[in-house]
Amino acid sequence: DIVMTQSPDSLAVSLGERATINCKSSQSVLYNSNNKNYLAWYQQKPGQPPKLLISWASTRQSGVPDRFSGSGSGTDFTLTISSLQAEDVAVYYCQQCYSTPYTFGQGTKLEIK
């Protein structure tokens, strides 16, 4: 199984400041035939299912504010929120869909400082 490890487990950032969450996979999730990283980022708020924010490591889903960005390739990935807003308080997860079993990181809880 591909193990996904996020850091940090929790993060407190001031409004308007940058938040950075890291995700590392135990093996590459880069599919060489199409040069795509099978890595997604989700946002989960209490009582709601995870919401897909970013696919293919760096492609924002429609309707996701452009303050959210993803980067990285192979085994190391980053989710960045450029200017934290109050509504961004949530738990963030990375997930690999490279191979089954599809696995998730343990989550990063983002709070306002």
Add this chain to the structure above:
Amino acid sequence: QVQLQQSGPGLVKPSQTLSLTCAIFGDSVSSNSATWNWIRQSPSRGLEWLGRTYYRSKWYNDYAVSVMSRVTITPDTSKSQFSLQLNSVTPEDTAVYYCARLSGNLMDVWGKGTTVTVSS
């Protein structure tokens, strides 16, 4: 817009069978480009993928090793839905259960979740 609507009991007794259904609106369980998944979430296990069903000229299933001996995911083409059965449940199976569509290798549509408690 694709939507998934979950149904099923929120309380199951130990040793019994957990059964949940996910109705699909705006897509088809027989789609040749999507797979239909069950995921659960608990404080102790986090988000855990349980398995999937999908159609590619015939039906296929894949299951997580952790539940493989106890789980069945079944499509119902007449109602465009799919179901999860988990046998011989214990309190460790207490979790929020989600169904989700995977399309283009993205889990882009999720059900709202069903909280299932295993208790006598």
